[in-house]
Structures are given as C-alpha cells and as structure tokens.
Amino acid sequence: MTSADWLLAALGTVAVAAGHRVVATDRLVRAGLHLVLCLGAVAGMYLVLTAEFLAWVQVLIYVGAVVVLLLFAVMLTRAPVGAAADLDRPGWTAPLVGGAAGLGLAALLVDAYRWTAVAPAAPGTPEALGAAVFRSWVLPFEVVSVLLLAALVGAIVVSRPGGRR
Amino acid sequence: MSLAELGLRVALVVVAFLTLPLVVGQAEHKVMAHMQGRLGPMYAGGFHGWAQLLADGVKFAQKEDLIPRGADGPVFRLAPAVALLPYLVVLLVIPLGPGDLVAQPLDAGLFFALAVLGVGVVSLLMAAWASANKYSLLGGLRGAAQLLGYELPLVLSAASVAMAAGTLSLPGIVAAWRPWWLLWQLPALLVFFTAALAEIRRPPFDMPIADSELVFGYLTEYTGLRFALFLLAEYVGIVVVAALTTVLFLGGWKGPFADASLGWLWTLLKVFAVSFAVIWLRVATPRLREDQLQRLCWQALVPVALGQLVLTAAVVTAT
C-alpha cells in the first residue's frame, strides 16, 4: 500500500464512521455536524484521487452551504440541545435493508476490482474541468442552470409566509 | 519542495498567524482610541501600552473555563478551534512576494481560499447551538443568514478578478494585475471589501454578536481561553480579508519600485492599510439593522457584482 492508499483508507474510515453517526445519533444537530465531518472526509478523498476542483466544490457547496442550510433549518424547527427520543421508526427493517444494500454493493465492487492498482490519472484541475464542461457538456450545463433558477424561484415561493395557499 | 522546506514554510505561516493579528489588534486599540479623542492603553509594557494584548492574553488564560450545564460539551469546546482553522489554512496560499514567496502555491488558490472561508460559518453555528442559550442561538441564526447571503457577492466579485486575470491562482492574479485595474475593478473591490467585512462579522456588520441586542450573540457563554480564541479568530479574519483584498484588487507585491526585492514589504504595507480601513469603518459606522443588512446584500451588492461580472466579461472578450 502506498501513502495515497493509507490516506484513502483513513479518510474512508472517517467518512463511514461519521456517516454512521449521521444516521444513528439521536441528537439532531450532532447529526448535521457529523455530516460536515463525513463530507469533509469525502472531499479529502477527492483530493487524494486528484479531483482537485471537485474537492473544493465539495467544501464550498456542501460544507459551506448545504450543511449550513440543514443546520439552520434544524435550529429553526426548535431542535433540543440534548437527545430526542422520537427521531427513528422502530424495527429492524431499515438497518437490514441499508446494510444489505451497502454490503452487497461493496461485495460487488470488491469482486469487480480486487486488489488492482491504478496509476494516478491527470489531475482534475479547474482548467481541465472547465474545458470539459464547455466543450462536451454545454447543453447539460445550461439545463442545470435553468433548473437552479427554477429551484431558487420555487424555494422562495414555497417559503413565503404570505403566499398563495 | 522538500519536506523540511514545507515545514519551514508552514512554521513561518504559523508565526505570521500569531503575530499579525496582535499587531492589528493593538492598532485597533490605539487607532480607535485616537479617533474617539482618547489615548487607549498606555501602561502595559511601558511605551504606549504595546503589551496590552499580551496582558489580555494572560488575563484570559487565568479566567475560569465555564461550560453551561445545559450545553453540548464537546461541540461547545470544539467550536473555537473550528473558527480558527480555516483562517490558518487560507494564510497558506496567500502570496507575500513574487516568485516563491508563498507557503503553498496552489493552482486553484482563490477557489480554495473562498471554499475554506465558507467553513467558518459551521463554527458559528456550533458555538451558537451548543451554548444552549437563546441569545446565542439568535446570534447564530443571524450570523448564518448573514454569512450565507454575503458569500454570494464575495464569490462573484472575486470571480470578476479571476476572469480578468484569466487564472484562479493568487500569484497569477497578482502577476496579471495592472494599475489601471484599480479603476476598472473598483465596483468589484468595494463589493468584495464590504462582503468580506460581513463575512468576518466586523462592525457595521456585527449583528450576530450585537451586544446591545443579543448580550454577546453566539459568544455569550464563552469565557477565558475559548473566548480569546474567538477574538483571535476575529483579528486573523481581518488579516486574511485584508490580504485577500490586497492580492486580488490592490496588486499584491507590486509597488512603486523594487518589486522583486521589496515585494513582501509592499504586500505587508497594503495589508496594514486595508486593516486600518477595517478599523476605521468600525469607528465611523453604526451597526446595520437585520433587514437593512439583507437588503444591502441582495439589492445593492449582488446586482453590482453581477454588473461588474458582465463588464469584465465584455472587456476580456473584446481585448
């Protein structure tokens, strides 16, 4: 194992552990903070995988905006500081289905790739990605921008207190 | 770059991280006092109270470390560190002089700096929520709304410069900078500076800690060293914002003469000049109201930044 592998393994462990806390903790805001940790670790993995641009996008959009929005909403809906009792449905179906999905996929991928090593590819710098987006992906890019605008307008309309019912 | 050299660079950044905020803090003490017709600290250290902040530090270290009973302990304890870390990391990519005078030259330096600065809001929410105090929570919610809102004009105005320079690398932007950009990028400069002031929650944008309304906002329950760390974060924030403004808009190491040998001096001088402006604005302006804050962001800064972006794009494609 090279140092990159060790880093990937460590970050992956952190991500999975934090992700587990996200779905298992009974404290609302702690779940959000663990999500920050999980997403940060995933950003670190992107960095090790040489997807530089995506790593910073992950930090800027996910950690800086999405999680903050989530925490914001948690606080606006009066989350208690301590543990809350009624966050989960009882029963074992959810962990079973989730575990089966996760472990099954993992087994599939392990079977597909085994322990093959791959040479690191050319890094995904902003320049390279920009070229890719504006050469091969212009139409999807425009569609995404329209969708973002629609989402923005939709969010404003839905959350306006005096809006139409 | 060898490992030893990297270590030396990081160590130098840490030194700057610990000394520059003290200089700015002391300057704030004295400048603010004189702007209000006072003298400011005069005794600590003998000559014009130069050691006042060290004395403050000693005092903070002696204070009892209080954690409210209802608080979420680990989160409460972790928040100051999370507040400090982004600024330390950002300092790594800020070029001090031409050539190799930057701790970690990064291809996407500007993008990196903006992304990491965005993490600071998490510490604010952590501190606000973990204090189990309604004033803290109110301050935290205000702060989160403010930081999320002002992130947009900040990024847009920085994007304008990056577009003009044709690169995201901070040394690259300084290298491409020309004096006439001062005129052409002036709206972006003003937007960036204002938004950055709001990002570091300095007056007139200090609603999250507005002491006359919210006791002390998200810092209400903090005492002793943890409070000192938050204060340090505020002053490091000034340094970082001043350095980013310098590098993006004021030409970084470019001075009237001897850019190659005295570049670091020009950078530092500009950083201190911008820090002075930050302090000056604090003395001269009253705090905005919460709705005025959001209106300023969405109705003034964002349109101006978008207009600047269009202008920059037009000029760049034309030339």
Next chain:
Amino acid sequence: MGLPGEGVLQGLAVTARTMTRRADTRQYPDVPPDLPPRSRGVIALREENCTVCMLCARECPDWCIYIESHKEEVAVPGAARPRQQNALDRFAIDFSLCMYCGICIEVCPFDALFWSPEFEYAEYDLRDLLHEQGRLGEWMATVPPPPAHDPRGEPAKEEAAARRPAPGAAGGGA
C-alpha cells in the same frame, strides 16, 4: 437623500479629523485632575458652628446624616434663669448612602457644612465610608475659600441691611 454611502464618508471624515488632533485624556493617577470650582467631592463639618438644629438630617433625601446630642444648661451670670443649649455628641455622614445632592449644605443656617473638592476617600470596606465628626472636621482643611464677591454685582443682603439707617434714627431725622 444624497449619494449612497455619503453618510459613511462623512463619518470617516469626522473620525479621521479627530484622530489627527491631540487626545484630551489626562492620565489620572499620574496627572492630578483639574477640578472645576465648586466640585462636590466630600462634605466637611465645622463642628463649632453646629447648633444641632437637625435641619440637615431632616432634609437629607436618603437619611444619611446621623446626629446625636444632649441638652446642657448654661448659667449666664446676671440672667434670671439658666438657658438650655444643645450640645453635639455625634455627627456622622454615611457616604455609602449620600447622593451628593448638597441639600444639607444649602439648608444649614449656621454655615456648619461645606463642600470640599477632595474625592479620594474610597474604602475597601463599605462601613468605613461612615465618616464621624472627627473625619468630617478634618475635611475642613481642604475646603477652598469662598469665591470672591463679584465687584459689579449687587451687594449682599446683609451689607445692604447694615448700610441702611436704623428705622428709629431715620424717623427722628425726618
């Protein structure tokens, strides 16, 4: 409504101008303060002027003056019977209660109470702020002389009364 940001610029200009001026601060323990005349620092007592009329104690809004006295008989030779006179036993002002209104000094008909500009009598114990007559008498040394009479002002009532001829004499003359 001027240009946007005009107010901010004005504020910046004012603060910048103030910064270039010298600060007026006086570093108090090093430099003694230059107190204005009639500063209200502490109340001094001239014990021999006090007749125990109790006006000051009664007028005091927060009852911080304590007076104790007893009656003495003074036998004046030649008089039909001995006169009764009040003798002061205790006169104390509690400066932890005093609010420095000065009413006691105003109402004293015999000029027994005075303002002294001394203000450095802070104590570590609240009870030490109760000044007995000895301490109050010591403050007399710090009382400044009364301001000189305005040469162009009206003469004092007493002076005018003294200059006026006695009613009997005037009637006789006319």
Next chain:
Amino acid sequence: MHPVLPFVTAALLFGLGVAGVLRRRHAILLLMAVELMLNAVNLLLITADVTVRATLAAATPYAGQVLALFVVVLAAAEVGVGLAIVLRLYRLRATVAVDDVPLDRVEAGR
C-alpha cells in the same frame, strides 16, 4: 492507488444513506441521509473517472467529474427546495416528523 478503497467507502456510505432514509422520521434527517447517498454516488463517479478513465478518455475526458459536479449542483438545489418545504410544513403543523403528515386531508393553513 487501489480504487477498491474509495469504491467500498462509497458503497458503505450508500448503504448508510438507505438505512437513514428508511429509519428516520425527522424530515431534515431524511434530507441528510439523502445527501449521504448523493455523496456516495459522487465518490463512485469520481473514483471511476480517475481510475478507469483510460477507456473513456478519448471520447469525453473528465466525464465522471463533470457528472459529479452536476450532482453537487442538483443536490444544492434539492436541499434548497426541500428545506423550504420542511420549513413551510413546520410553520403549518409545528412538527417535521414525516409520519405525522396527513396526506388525505387539506387543512386551511395560513
């Protein structure tokens, strides 16, 4: 670099996300679990792009990373609209537990 490490991480994160979506009753926690799944997909896309790109590179370079970029943007939009709905729900019903939302009755809310 062994691609199996990030791949397994992605698979486990996806499993956790599935479990979270099925188990949680709190609407915001549901959104968080959805974010976990989206992230797992992103990680998968990027790992695939970095490691097996050699076969795709000729046609569209960086396809996986560009797709991941789109997913990030869509996730941001999704969270924006989702939170708007959640806050609206909270204002109407003073609860955000998804089990308690009656679907068959229209209430005259404000």
